Amino acid sequence: MKKLLLSSAIALTATGALAQVDQDAPQGGEMVVTYQDDVATLDPAIGYDWQNWSMIKSLFDGLMGYEPGTTTLRNELAESHEISEDGLTHTFTLKDGIMFHNGREVTAEDVKYSLERVTDPETRSPGAGFFSMIDGFDTWNAGEGEGLSGVSVTDDKTVEITLSRPDATFGHVMALNFASIVPQEAVEEAGEDFGRQPVGSGAFQLAEWTPGQRLVFEAFEDYHRAGVPKLDQVTFNIGLDPTVALLRLQNGDADVPGDGIPPAQFLQVVNDAEYEDQIVEGGQLQTGYITMNTQMAPFDNVDVRKAVNMAINKDRIVQMINNRAVPANQPLPPTMPGYAEDYEGYAYDPEAAQQMLADAGFADGFDTELYVMNVDPNPRIAQAIQQDLSQIGINAEIRSLAQANVIAAGGEEDQAPMIWSGGMAWIADFPDPSNFYGPILGCAGATPGGWNWSWYCNEDIDQRAAEADAMVGDEDGREEAWRQIYLDIMEDAPWVPVFNEQRFTLHSNNVTGDDSLFVDPVHIPVNYDYIYSTEAQ
Amino acid sequence: MWGYLLRRLFESALILLGITFVTFILLYLVPADPARQIAGRSATAETVANIRDQLGLNDPLFVQYWRYLAGLFQGDMGRSYLQRAEVASLIMARLPASLMLMVTAIVTELIIGLTIGVVAALRRNKPADHSLMIFSFVAISAPQFVIGILLLYVFAVQLGWFPIGGYGTWAHFVLPSVTLGLLGAGWYSRMMRSSMIEVLNQDLVRTARAKGLSKLRIVTRHVMPNAILPIIAMIGIDIGLFMSGIVVVESVFGWPGIGQLAWQAIQRVDIPVIMGVTMVSATAIVLGNLLADLVAPLIDPRIKTK
Numbered sequence: 066m067k068k069l070l071l072s073s074a075i076a077l078t079a080t081g082a083l084a085q086v087d088q089d090a091p092q093g094g095e096m097v098v099t100y101q102d103d104v105a106t107l108d109p110a111i112g113y114d115w116q117n118w119s120m121i122k123s124l125f126d127g128l129m130g131y132e133p134g135t136t137t138l139r140n141e142l143a144e145s146h147e148i149s150e151d152g153l154t155h156t157f158t159l160k161d162g163i164m165f166h167n168g169r170e171v172t173a174e175d176v177k178y179s180l181e182r183v184t185d186p187e188t189r190s191p192g193a194g195f196f197s198m199i200d201g202f203d204t205w206n207a208g209e210g211e212g213l214s215g216v217s218v219t220d221d222k223t224v225e226i227t228l229s230r231p232d233a234t235f236g237h238v239m240a241l242n243f244a245s246i247v248p249q250e251a252v253e254e255a256g257e258d259f260g261r262q263p264v265g266s267g268a269f270q271l272a273e274w275t276p277g278q279r280l281v282f283e284a285f286e287d288y289h290r291a292g293v294p295k296l297d298q299v300t301f302n303i304g305l306d307p308t309v310a311l312l313r314l315q316n317g318d319a320d321v322p323g324d325g326i327p328p329a330q331f332l333q334v335v336n337d338a339e340y341e342d343q344i345v346e347g348g349q350l351q352t353g354y355i356t357m358n359t360q361m362a363p364f365d366n367v368d369v370r371k372a373v374n375m376a377i378n379k380d381r382i383v384q385m386i387n388n389r390a391v392p393a394n395q396p397l398p399p400t401m402p403g404y405a406e407d408y409e410g411y412a413y414d415p416e417a418a419q420q421m422l423a424d425a426g427f428a429d430g431f432d433t434e435l436y437v438m439n440v441d442p443n444p445r446i447a448q449a450i451q452q453d454l455s456q457i458g459i460n461a462e463i464r465s466l467a468q469a470n471v472i473a474a475g476g477e478e479d480q481a482p483m484i485w486s487g488g489m490a491w492i493a494d495f496p497d498p499s500n501f502y503g504p505i506l507g508c509a510g511a512t513p514g515g516w517n518w519s520w521y522c523n524e525d526i527d528q529r530a531a532e533a534d535a536m537v538g539d540e541d542g543r544e545e546a547w548r549q550i551y552l553d554i555m556e557d558a559p560w561v562p563v564f565n566e567q568r569f570t571l572h573s574n575n576v577t578g579d580d581s582l583f584v585d586p587v588h589i590p591v592n593y594d595y596i597y598s599t600e601a602q
Numbered sequence: 603m604w605g606y607l608l609r610r611l612f613e614s615a616l617i618l619l620g621i622t623f624v625t626f627i628l629l630y631l632v633p634a635d636p637a638r639q640i641a642g643r644s645a646t647a648e649t650v651a652n653i654r655d656q657l658g659l660n661d662p663l664f665v666q667y668w669r670y671l672a673g674l675f676q677g678d679m680g681r682s683y684l685q686r687a688e689v690a691s692l693i694m695a696r697l698p699a700s701l702m703l704m705v706t707a708i709v710t711e712l713i714i715g716l717t718i719g720v721v722a723a724l725r726r727n728k729p730a731d732h733s734l735m736i737f738s739f740v741a742i743s744a745p746q747f748v749i750g751i752l753l754l755y756v757f758a759v760q761l762g763w764f765p766i767g768g769y770g771t772w773a774h775f776v777l778p779s780v781t782l783g784l785l786g787a788g789w790y791s792r793m794m795r796s797s798m799i800e801v802l803n804q805d806l807v808r809t810a811r812a813k814g815l816s817k818l819r820i821v822t823r824h825v826m827p828n829a830i831l832p833i834i835a836m837i838g839i840d841i842g843l844f845m846s847g848i849v850v851v852e853s854v855f856g857w858p859g860i861g862q863l864a865w866q867a868i869q870r871v872d873i874p875v876i877m878g879v880t881m882v883s884a885t886a887i888v889l890g891n892l893l894a895d896l897v898a899p900l901i902d903p904r905i906k907t908k
Contacts, residue, residue, distance in 0.1 A: 101853070102866050105684045113642045186652045191642035194649055206648070257686045276695045277858025278769055302768065304856030308751060309767045312759050316766060469634030469871065494644055504644060514650065516643055 088292065094598020095298040096576050098590070099310040100323040103277050103303050106260030109245035110183040110190040115492075116323065118242060119588040120301070123282060123294070125245035125265030128157050128176065129236050133595045134581025136350075136400070136496030138236050142171060142246060142266065142289070144222075152231030152537030157239075159222045164287040165248045166270040173224040177216045178249045180226075181205070184213060192243030195494070198232040231535040233543055237495035240587075268294040268594040277304055282593070295578075295597035311571075320573040323590050328441070331387050334571065345570045347584025348400035350493035352393055352501070355435075355450060355561040356475070356484045356518040364433075364482060368425035370558040374411035375418035376457045377561050382449050386442050390564035396501050396551050398565040400586060403498035403547040410555065410562070419457040430458025436474050436481045438488040439465040446563075447485050475518035484518045485563075491516075496586055498547035502530050506554060521559035526550055575599055610895065614888045621884045622674070622877070626667050629873050635659075639871045640683055657683070670877070679881070680874035682867075689878035693860060697882065699769060700852070700859030703782065704844050706775050708837060710783030711790060716833070718787065719794020720826065726799060734791065741788030746847055750781040750854035767856040778855045782847050786840060790833055797829040804828075831898075838894025845883040 106112050109125045130141030140146055142163055147156045163171040180199070183190045186208045196202055200215030215227040228235065238244060251264035263271055266289070269282035280301040284294050301323070305313065310322035311330060326334050326344075334340055357364040357373060364370055379392035394410025397403055422430065435454075437447040447463045454461045461483065466474070468489055474481040493500045504510040508527045510517030533546035554560075570583040570590050578596040585592040637654040638645075645653075654660050658669065673680060679689035718738060722731045757777060758766040764777050801807065802825055810820045845861075852861035860879050867875035 101856075102869075103862070105870070106686060108686070111686065186656070189640065189653050189656055191640060191645055191649070194644055194646040197646070206652075208652075257681060260686055275858070276692065277699070277862055278856075302856070304769075304852070304858055304862055305767055306854055306856070309754060309854065309856065312754060313766045316759060318766060467634070469632075469639070472638075473634075490643065512647065514638070514647060 090295050090578065090595075090597040091601035092292065092295050092597070093297050093601035094295075094575075095300065096296055096320045096593075096596065096598065097300045097302060097318065098321045098323045098593075099302045099305040099313060099319045101304065101306055101310075104274075104280060104301070107263040107271065108260030109242045109247065109263075109265070110188050110192065111260055112242060113191045115589050119585075119590070119593065120280075120282075121242045121245065121263075122267070122588055123269045123299075123593045124263050124267040124271060125242065125247070126163075126267050126289075127239055127241070127244040127246060128159075129240035129244075131240060131496075131587050133592050134579055134585050136402070136586050138240060141240070146236070148537060152233075152535065153228050155226045155228070155235060156219075157224050157226070159224075160289055161222070163266055163289045165251070165266050166264050166285055167248060167251055168287075169248060169250075171246055171248075171266055172221050173218040174221075175246050175248060176224045177213070177218050179246045180216050180244065181212045182247065182252065183243050190243060192241060195238050195241060195243055198228045198230055198235060198238075200227040200229045202229070231537045233534055233537045233540075234495070234497050234499050235537075237497050241495060269299065272298075279303060294594040295601070296576075296593070299593050314571065314573055317573070317575075320576050321591055322571055325590065326569055326571050328387075331389065331569075335387075335569065340571065343572055343574065345572070345580045345583035347568045347570070347581070348398060348586070349566045349568050350398050350401055350496060350586055351566045352396055352398050352486075352491060353390070353446075353563045353566065354393070354396070354486050354491075355563060356481075356486065357559060357561070358479075358482050358518070358520050359557075359559055360478055360520040361482050363425075363427060363431055366425055367557060368421055369427065371411065372418040372421040372425065372457060373454070373459070374558050374561050375414045375421070376459075377450060377453050377563065378413050379563050380413070382446055383564050385445060385449060388567075389569065390566045393562035393565050395555055395562055396506065396560060397498055398493075401493065401496060401498055401501070403544045403551065405548050405552055408552060408555075411558075415453070415456045422457055422459075427458070430460060432460045432462070433482045434464050435461040436464045436466065436471050436484040438468045438471050438485075440468070440488055443485060443487040446487055450485060472516075475516070476514040478513065478520055481518065486518075490518075498544070498551070499530065499534050502547075502550070506559065519559035521554075521557065523554070523557060526553060607896070610892055614892055617888055618881070618884055622671065622881065623667070625877060625880045626670065627663070629876060630663055630666075632871065634871045636683055636871045636873055674881075679878045682875050683872050684870055685872075685875075689874045692863060692875060693878050693882055696858055696860045696863050699857060700848055700861065703775070703778055703848065703851075703857060703859060704841070706779040707782035707786070707844065708840075710779045711786035712833075712837075714783060714787035715790025716794050716830070718791035720798060720821070722791065722795045723798030723802065723829075724821065726795075731795075735795070738788040738791040741784045744784075746781055746785065746850045747854055749784060750777070750851060753777045753781055754854070767854070769856070769858050778851050778857055781854070782844065782851045785847060786843065790836070793833055793836065794829060797832055798825060801825045801828045835894050835898045838890040838892075838897075841890035842887045845887060 100116060104117050105114060107117060107121055107124060109121045112121050126141045128141060128143040130139055131137060132139050142159055143157045144160045145158045159171060159173060165171060182188055184193050184196050184202060184206050186206055193206055199213055201213050204210040205213050217225050219225055245265060248264055252259050255262045268285055268288050270285045272283040273281040282299040284297050307322060307324045307327040310319060313319040314322055357370050359365055383390050383392055395405060395408055435447055435450060437443050444465045451461050451463055472489060475484050491505050504516045506517060506521055507530060508522035511520045511522045529550055533543050536543040568584050572583060575598060576596050577599050582592040582595050637650050637659055640653050641650045658666060681688055682692060718734050722734045725731045754766060754777060758764045764773050768774055806824060807820060810824050848859060849861035849865055852859045853865055864879040
């Protein structure tokens with residue numbers, strides 16, 4: 066008894082999200098992107114930093130992907146994606162004639178191999194945990210058994226994936242880089258060096274990699290989407306300080322500074338009329354927040370946490386970072402499905418905050434500590450928070466430490482009373498509201514070494530989160546459920562949501578395309594596949 | 603001589619062994635857990651534990667150290683935690699660029715430094731001397747990062763004489779070499795000046811003058827060869843200074859050398875790469891010192907090897 070459900074992604078595709086991207090854009094030309102750091106790896110099972118994330122997206126494809134410039138899921142290598150009524154069985158059928166860069170056709174066996182590779186403990190993939198809903202994950206990932214029992218190949222083109230629990234995020238998981246399809250023979254031939262000699266089925270293939278200097282991506286002629294990519298070649302020049310990258314752009318030697326506009330020159334560049342048409346601003350799936358450790362007095366008192374929420378002047382903090390963010394009032398960023406438009410949150414009101422603190426029994430305030438990562442602008446933001454807190458009598462001592470040390474402190478139950486999350490957490494892995502819950506607000510994250518630095522664990526909400534994720538096929542109901550979950554979390558006030566960072570992508574006049582491609586939520590800095598050259602015919 | 607050489611080589615090996623030990627301990631003491639860096643923020647506790655286990659990070663410190671040493675003696679520097687590639691191949695891919703930059707920078711600093719030093723000594727206490735010494739003072743004090751950006755802006759962006767960072771042709775070498783060489787040029791000019799002044803006051807100069815030799819001949823044949831001796835001994839020691847400068851200069855100019863590699867490895871707690879780069883630069887410094895000590899008696903018979 067299988068009822069075929071159309072995933073919401075396919076339904077949305079039909080309503081015209083595509084219209085934003087110019088499908089008839091001319092082909093040809095090239096683009097130069099600059100980066101300071103060398104690329105760590107291009108192995109899709111291993112790469113997990115924002116630099117290689119979108120490069121890997123251009124070299125590899127998974128079964129699922131996103132409409133360019135949006136957070137809308139679409140079928141990528143999959144011709145169809147059918148979900149059984151109980152939400153447990155996902156059947157993917159591959160498109161015909163999809164080629165790997167080595168000239169071999171992609172088969173269902175490759176899908177099975179790729180999923181087993183990323184979840185194999187030997188691979189040491191940072192993304193293995195994303196696949197925990199697949200049946201048989203626990204034994205295979207523990208190094209036992211013969212492969213992922215939940216993945217079975219029905220025929221050359223069809224693969225059936227059985228889950229151990231219904232999970233509405235599964236489509237997004239299959240669109241992660243970690244779920245990219247790789248050819249077994251190429252992986253085995255390259256061994257540990259697969260990350261240097263990547264072979265995928267993406268729009269571009271790697272033509273050259275000179276460590277520390279340059280990577281060259283060339284358009285893959287047999288790509289399964291006709292007319293994609295638009296550019297013939299993308300060159301990544303490595304080792305350029307952001308300030309130097311900006312000089313190169315001014316000189317016409319670079320098209321996109323991958324590390325963005327250097328903070329010191331930000332105002333100068335943004336206010337320069339010359340760049341007016343070359344800067345695209347967009348949202349980011351990011352929230353910066355202050356955690357209050359709910360296991361440590363006096364933050365175990367919800368009124369204290371609410372008072373702190375009312376005491377922080379978020380507008381001033383946003384101003385301080387040159388308006389590179391918008392003030393936040395809830396955990397989810399505005400571009401995330403489930404964001405509550407009408408919610409007003411805790412308005413800035415230091416007098417009411419002081420009153421609330423007095424009613425909670427802290428009329429004279431108290432002493433506490435605020436942990437922060439020691440890279441600009443975070444210490445400055447911490448100072449602003451410190452000043453705001455002192456307004457209501459809270460004396461916070463700033464502990465400015467290296468990133469790893471702050472993360473370590475947050476992972477201890479009784480170490481850090483307050484943490485400013487800037488520079489560390491949290492950017493979504495995929496555009497789904499559940500991604501802002503589990504590790505950072507759920508009970509599962511409130512363990513030693515976890516990322517739930519508030520040590521907030523509301524079992525009722527945990528239960529509702531699990532139920533919401535099991536709502537397969539009911540997108541609207543699920544989005545509403547998540548919206549309510551985050552509003553209820555704000556009642557418990559484990560965080561002060563402070564701001565959502567904005568992206569500002571600078572590009573030369575040589576490349577163009579819909580603005581959404583330059584602030585693509587899943588491709589950072591830009592969507593390499595769909596941007597086109599103004600010099601192309 | 604051979605006994606001396608053997609003893610010095612043995613000492614150098616001991617120093618390098620000591621450096622592996624100290625670096626290893628320091629990296630072990632850093633509170634950042636490499637397994638968590640590899641695992642990323644979405645990893646479960648099991649994934650982190652699995653990675654720790656696979657990398658052998660759960661073993662006692664001395665077991666880990668011994669394993670590293672054993673590998674090192676077989677020429678195996680391990681694999682990068684993040685790039686998964688062999689550390690030796692990562693370093694070898696970048697070493698030529700750093701070495702070539704070092705050579706051009708040494709040539710640059712000698713040319714600039716010695717010229718300034720000689721001119722300043724001959725014009726002692728005159729305006730030329732004062733302005734040259736102010737220049738060398740600035741060269742010593744200015745941060746290399748600032749000099750690098752400044753040179754890039756003036757000579758690459760405004761004048762367009764050189765490429766804006768990068769690597770490849772001889773034109774690419776000029777600005778990084780000057781940036782890196784300027785600091786040493788500042789030191790050498792001061793040293794050469796005082797060394798020249800010292801020699802100029804010696805009896806041999808008076809004798810030469812008494813013989814009626816021309817001033818040019820006295821300076822080029824008698825003063826400079828004597829004054830330059832302490833400078834040559836300095837070059838070997840200087841390699842340590844270069845190694846620290848190279849990290850900054852390579853990052854400003856996008857120079858694909860080991861400084862850049864080290865900088866990135868440190869940020870990501872990639873211990874095998876940090877160890878590898880430290881070992882290579884430590885070896886360069888130790889060899890540089892050894893070479894300086896060995897060359898000194900050859901050019902100045904007054905120095906004897908013991």
